[in-house]
Amino acid sequence: MNMTTENLKIVSLDVKDVRFPTSLGAHGSDAMHVDPDYSCAYVTITTAMGKKGNGLTFTLGRGTEIVVAAIKSLTPLIVGQTTVDIYKNFGSFWRSLTSDSQIRWIGPEKGVTHLAVAAIVNALWDLWAKLLNKPLWQLLVDLEPEQLVAAIDFRYITDVITREEAITILRDAKVGKDERLDVLKEDGYPAYTTQVGWLGYSNELLEELCHKYLAAGFTAFKLKVGRDLNDDIRRLKLVRSIIGDDKELMVDANQVWDVQEAIDWMKKLAGFKITWIEEPTSPDDILGHQAIAKAMKPLGIGVATGEMCCNRVMFKQFLQADAMQFCQIDSARLGGVNEILSVYLMAHKLGVKVCPHAGGVGLCEMVQHLQMWDYISLSGTMNGRTIEYVDQQHEHFVDPLIIKNAKYQLPTYAGYGTTFTGETLAKYEYPNGTVWIEMFGKGLYQSPKQL
Numbered sequence: 001m002n003m004t005t006e007n008l009k010i011v012s013l014d015v016k017d018v019r020f021p022t023s024l025g026a027h028g029s030d031a032m033h034v035d036p037d038y039s040c041a042y043v044t045i046t047t048a049m050g051k052k053g054n055g056l057t058f059t060l061g062r063g064t065e066i067v068v069a070a071i072k073s074l075t076p077l078i079v080g081q082t083t084v085d086i087y088k089n090f091g092s093f094w095r096s097l098t099s100d101s102q103i104r105w106i107g108p109e110k111g112v113t114h115l116a117v118a119a120i121v122n123a124l125w126d127l128w129a130k131l132l133n134k135p136l137w138q139l140l141v142d143l144e145p146e147q148l149v150a151a152i153d154f155r156y157i158t159d160v161i162t163r164e165e166a167i168t169i170l171r172d173a174k175v176g177k178d179e180r181l182d183v184l185k186e187d188g189y190p191a192y193t194t195q196v197g198w199l200g201y202s203n204e205l206l207e208e209l210c211h212k213y214l215a216a217g218f219t220a221f222k223l224k225v226g227r228d229l230n231d232d233i234r235r236l237k238l239v240r241s242i243i244g245d246d247k248e249l250m251v252d253a254n255q256v257w258d259v260q261e262a263i264d265w266m267k268k269l270a271g272f273k274i275t276w277i278e279e280p281t282s283p284d285d286i287l288g289h290q291a292i293a294k295a296m297k298p299l300g301i302g303v304a305t306g307e308m309c310c311n312r313v314m315f316k317q318f319l320q321a322d323a324m325q326f327c328q329i330d331s332a333r334l335g336g337v338n339e340i341l342s343v344y345l346m347a348h349k350l351g352v353k354v355c356p357h358a359g360g361v362g363l364c365e366m367v368q369h370l371q372m373w374d375y376i377s378l379s380g381t382m383n384g385r386t387i388e389y390v391d392q393q394h395e396h397f398v399d400p401l402i403i404k405n406a407k408y409q410l411p412t413y414a415g416y417g418t419t420f421t422g423e424t425l426a427k428y429e430y431p432n433g434t435v436w437i438e439m440f441g442k443g444l445y446q447s448p449k450q451l
């Protein structure tokens, strides 16, 4: 069917609550989230011609139903719109989603409403890439600087970067683009693993996983810390003894400490040659992170944060305050690709490395596209940059990521990589999927109908 205005009209938006029972194996456990069930609110946008786009935002189980409700509240803003008009001026459409005068009151641009925007906007980008039959990274790479920048809402960030500056930066970065694409095609983009270090894992499992990921070619490892200092020391010693001194080691406290506590605790771990401490304290505490970063500098430890940084304004201040040395954008926490692009541009201008947060459900699938775009079209370097890799939930996607020699391989399928298989939806849709019904029957979980 031809892509006429009429058949590119959005005729429906469907949202599903999809949950995986990961808490049964302590996968994903950290100092703050002791029993996460990796989940997502999953959006399908359908056009009149039948073409579909899928997008999601990552959640941890209960609470997904609230995000689903927020997506339903935003649906009238999307259904009936024509995709051509949306993509022509994506920045102003994005603003209309985040500025609805009744919905913005319970945000604005943060929390549940922003997670809902992320799922919807990510589905719109998946749809755009699928309509053009390109992987998302390529859609971004092929857009002219003016078109790409038209997707960004610059309100609140022009004191750091303007539309015109962004266009100039992107134009200048075109030099060497083809060579960089060849590098990605040949070799891929470096990943680090978080798999060895969930807090709930035993010594034996820790050892086994270190060997497994070393053998797979990984040179950077991340451990969860922050529940018990002596236990952190014991596990860091164990991991260092296996991976050796030449590998990179990062730690992640998932927001558990006060500012001074973070500084004191990290001083005790500094001997293990730590590249970064991730989320040492409240994700909202910009000046707290600044103080920690200042104290960590002489120890050679950087501060990493961003997976729960809710919008471009907060990222702007973190970057301005020298409060993050590693900027961890999250593809489903910020308001989708549009807002993430603005953070990449600010980080580039202020000289901060972007190392995306991933794992969860579909986050690895998504961020690889963004980081590859950054390498080809913006920063032009992979130096000191790496994408988080967690080997969970990939099998549920039609186009799962491909890792070879610890490197993400350039995606070749059309879209953003966020389409679930039919089997996964039949099994894991909550609460009516077959796996959930079975688990309620066994008493592993309580059915919401009994609550």
Ligand SMILES: [Mg+2]
Pocket: 252, 254, 278, 279, 307, 357
């Ligand atoms: Mg983290």
